[in-house]
Amino acid sequence: MTDSQTITKPQAEALASILHELRPEWGTPALVTLIGRNREHPAPFPALTQAAITAATRRNPDGTPTARTPAVIYQPGKHWDQPINDAGTRIPPGPPCEDHIGQEAHNCRCCWADIKAGTRPEQLLGKHHTETEPTP
Ligand SMILES: [Zn+2]
Known part of the structure; x- marks a missing residue:
């Protein structure tokens, strides 16, 4: 060699x-x-x-x-x-968003888009939210 x-x-x-x-x-x-x-x-x-x-x-x-x-x-x-230590040095991913597959609950991009659009209350970031029809 x-x-x-x-x-x-x-x-x-x-x-x-x-x-x-x-x-x-x-x-x-x-x-x-x-x-x-x-x-x-x-x-x-x-x-x-x-x-x-x-x-x-x-x-x-x-x-x-x-x-x-x-x-x-x-x-x-x-x-x-396994060069990466499996004993916990890797930061585990956060819990997933309840509404959007592939997003993490604490910073779900889709939820933020909804929040900005006003269709999702901010406290429901990463939580399940059913859009309700505006009550008359
Ligand atoms: Zn989400």
Whole structure:
């Protein structure tokens, strides 16, 4: 493989300090050594960084870190498949609008259009609203 990107020393140092911030018990020099030893790993730097951060931050249900040592980063595992931590770092979407599919209740664009047009009271943003005929 001639097109594989090797990790550069500045990249190794940058990644090592990020990992050290996430896991203070993982020493930066040891991390630099580990990354340097695996610099021929086929993963490009962005993918490696994502997997490494996932491996460093993933926790068991009891709160203990899944990876005890940074060596886990280079072993195959879930952290390579799911770079985005599934333990709640993603902001969950809000509840859906009761009237408009695909819109979130707290900022439903369709509801706002109705509110501006005067056909929906503002407090019914994201709530079910049946347009009533004006009472005579
Ligand atoms: Zn709506």
